[in-house]
Amino acid sequence: MEDVAEAYLHGQRQRMLFLLMASVMTAVGAILAMGFGSSENLSMRSTLGILFGFQSAEGLQMEILVNLRLPRVLIALVGGAALAMAGTMMQGALGNPLVSPLTLGVASGAGLGAALAIVLDITIFGLAEFAILGNAFIFAMLVVAFIVKLGDMSTVTSESYILVGIAITFIAGAIIQTMTYFATDAEISQLTHWSFGSLSRPNLAQAILIGLTILSFMPFGMVAAWDLNTLAVGGDDFAASTGVDPRKTRRSILILSATMTAVVIAFTGIIGFLGLVAPHISRILVGNDYRVLIPTSAVMGAAVLLVADTIGRTLFAPIVLPVGIMLSILGGPFFLYLLMLRRKSL
Amino acid sequence: MTDMLLQATNLRFAWGDRPVLEGVDLEVHSGEVVALLGRNGAGKTTLLRMLNGLLTPQGGEVLVGGDALGMMGLTERAKRTAYVPQSITSAFPMRVIDVVLLGRRPHVTWRLSDYDVQVATDTLKMLGLNEFAFRRFTELSGGERQQVILAKAMAQEAGVLLLDEPTSDLDLNNQIGVMKRIRSVVDTDEKRGAVIVMHDLNIAAGFANRVVLLHEGKVEAVGSPRDVLTKENLAKVFMVNCTVDEAPTDGRLRIHVHDEVKPSLQNEKIEDDAQ
Numbered sequence: 001m002e003d004v005a006e007a008y009l010h011g012q013r014q015r016m017l018f019l020l021m022a023s024v025m026t027a028v029g030a031i032l033a034m035g036f037g038s039s040e041n042l043s044m045r046s047t048l049g050i051l052f053g054f055q056s057a058e059g060l061q062m063e064i065l066v067n068l069r070l071p072r073v074l075i076a077l078v079g080g081a082a083l084a085m086a087g088t089m090m091q092g093a094l095g096n097p098l099v100s101p102l103t104l105g106v107a108s109g110a111g112l113g114a115a116l117a118i119v120l121d122i123t124i125f126g127l128a129e130f131a132i133l134g135n136a137f138i139f140a141m142l143v144v145a146f147i148v149k150l151g152d153m154s155t156v157t158s159e160s161y162i163l164v165g166i167a168i169t170f171i172a173g174a175i176i177q178t179m180t181y182f183a184t185d186a187e188i189s190q191l192t193h194w195s196f197g198s199l200s201r202p203n204l205a206q207a208i209l210i211g212l213t214i215l216s217f218m219p220f221g222m223v224a225a226w227d228l229n230t231l232a233v234g235g236d237d238f239a240a241s242t243g244v245d246p247r248k249t250r251r252s253i254l255i256l257s258a259t260m261t262a263v264v265i266a267f268t269g270i271i272g273f274l275g276l277v278a279p280h281i282s283r284i285l286v287g288n289d290y291r292v293l294i295p296t297s298a299v300m301g302a303a304v305l306l307v308a309d310t311i312g313r314t315l316f317a318p319i320v321l322p323v324g325i326m327l328s329i330l331g332g333p334f335f336l337y338l339l340m341l342r343r344k345s346l
Numbered sequence: 347m348t349d350m351l352l353q354a355t356n357l358r359f360a361w362g363d364r365p366v367l368e369g370v371d372l373e374v375h376s377g378e379v380v381a382l383l384g385r386n387g388a389g390k391t392t393l394l395r396m397l398n399g400l401l402t403p404q405g406g407e408v409l410v411g412g413d414a415l416g417m418m419g420l421t422e423r424a425k426r427t428a429y430v431p432q433s434i435t436s437a438f439p440m441r442v443i444d445v446v447l448l449g450r451r452p453h454v455t456w457r458l459s460d461y462d463v464q465v466a467t468d469t470l471k472m473l474g475l476n477e478f479a480f481r482r483f484t485e486l487s488g489g490e491r492q493q494v495i496l497a498k499a500m501a502q503e504a505g506v507l508l509l510d511e512p513t514s515d516l517d518l519n520n521q522i523g524v525m526k527r528i529r530s531v532v533d534t535d536e537k538r539g540a541v542i543v544m545h546d547l548n549i550a551a552g553f554a555n556r557v558v559l560l561h562e563g564k565v566e567a568v569g570s571p572r573d574v575l576t577k578e579n580l581a582k583v584f585m586v587n588c589t590v591d592e593a594p595t596d597g598r599l600r601i602h603v604h605d606e607v608k609p610s611l612q613n614e615k616i617e618d619d620a621q
Binding site: 289 | 431495
């Protein structure tokens with residue numbers, strides 16, 4: 001008995017240590033990533049020196065670091081963390097390991113908004129500068145509003161959310177395809193480029209805004225960790241008999257996850273694979289206890305997106321490959337390898 | 347005098363136009379194991395779910411520790427009643443220890459105390475599940491999972507255990523073992539009681555203080571196993587011919603089922619057997 005309790009506590013300490021190390025490594029990786037680029041590579045020391053004013057910048061170094069690489073790295077960290085966390089939480093809330101942040105149709109809503117701005121010049125903000133971004137965000141949030149309404153219905157189940165998400169995806173896809181059919185080559189190119197998902201779009205102010213927004217949402221997910229554990233293990237009756245309101249928890253987690261996803265992909269375009277792969281990598285690494293799994297997923301999401309983007313912008317420099325493509329190219333085989341290595345975890 | 351842990355009065359429930367339970371009363375006292383028996387569809391699981399608050403009765407009321415269950419928050423309910431469903435399918439390979447620790451959910455906000463971990467590990471030990479502690483719940487057999495969910499419910503430290511066929515997937519040895527442990531928990535903790543839905547009449551006779559026989563949504567008989575598990579009652583409710591006697595070794599009630607009662611001959615058979 002003592003042994004089991006001690007072994008459990010020892011395992012928990014090891015997980016927390018792993019989480020701490022992964023966080024530190026990701027932070028170091030972020031500083032290193034700021035040094036890499038298509039124009040000029042900087043050492044970690046130079047990067048920190050220039051950023052914090054200990055070292056004078058030469059030529060365009062300051063401009064490149066502060067206005068190009070810093071927002072890009074920031075958005076990789078918070079965007080990756082947000083999408084991975086959203087995926088992890090949604091999988092638990094819906095009791096389905098195949099769910100990702102895009103399952104509920106949030107990305108399709110964003111895509112539809114972007115297509116309306118690009119092809120038909122229909123904008124809700126009316127600001128040409130932010131037309132695509134604004135539309136993508138508003139339409140993604142419309143899907144979130146729909147999820148809120150759905151959650152109010154007494155008969156809604158996990159399957160209802162998934163099926164409605166699939167329906168939204170198909171409807172939005174059909175409208176986008178129709179618009180694409182009538183669009184000019186330039187518009188199609190712009191739309192295709194948006195849908196790739198890229199971290200180059202947000203500027204520093206936007207990256208900071210997204211970061212603060214996501215950071216303010218994260219504690220709400222952490223607070224729900226116990227409730228997600230009960231939902232993930234045994235479903236609604238199990239959760240309710242353990243003191244958790246399954247409908248309320250599911251509704252609030254889905255709203256939280258969908259909003260986090262909407263905030264990120266409105267700025268970056270569609271980054272699909274991450275919200276599925278980062279949670280599963282984290283499950284393999286630290287298990288399925290949401291108290292540890294949520295923060296680990298956030299860190300792994302940040303790390304994976306950072307690595308994919310850094311490779312994407314340095315591998316064929318000066319050509320920059322969109323991070324969405326890099327994620328699938330690198331993440332897919334790596335994910336399969338992990339699954340084969342630890343297939344018992346599935 | 348034992349304390350009344352749970353009291354259900356005049357419970358009524360229907361799925362649409364189909365009545366499931368009608369005017370059902372049930373009491374659980376401390377130190378008592380109540381067996382809930384009846385045919386498939388008699389309303390046993392529906393009743394058990396109402397005792398836990400998973401279903402809201404359409405009539406009547408459930409009191410737990412003297413307080414109305416319907417007025418309690420979910421956490422308070424979970425502190426007073428713990429429910430073990432017939433089966434659980436999980437999509438995520440949580441470790442057994444993590445599943446059992448979920449029983450502490452009503453008692454913690456975030457951080458588990460040493461006491462919480464101790465309760466979970468003690469429960470695992472009591473149920474003989476120590477060796478499973480770090481195995482994945484999804485890799486266990488149906489019977490092993492059933493025991494883990496029972497451990498989780500016990501770790502909840504609720505006054506009333508509500509168990510839906512907790513031995514249905516277990517081998518003979520484990521059936522007896524699990525019932526003994528439930529009996530032991532109820533006997534050693536004077537503030538605990540249990541309601542168990544089951545189909546094995548002999549196990550009910552061997553371990554229950556009281557038997558509630560449900561038939562077509564109503565209580566057909568309630569009382570000690572000896573009073574309720576008569577061949578007349580069993581023939582009427584289960585439509586089986588059986589012999590009820592005492593084991594020569596320990597005097598326990600024994601029920602031997604011989605044959606089903608043919609519907610057309612049911613009344614005649616019951617009369618013959620009763621003579």
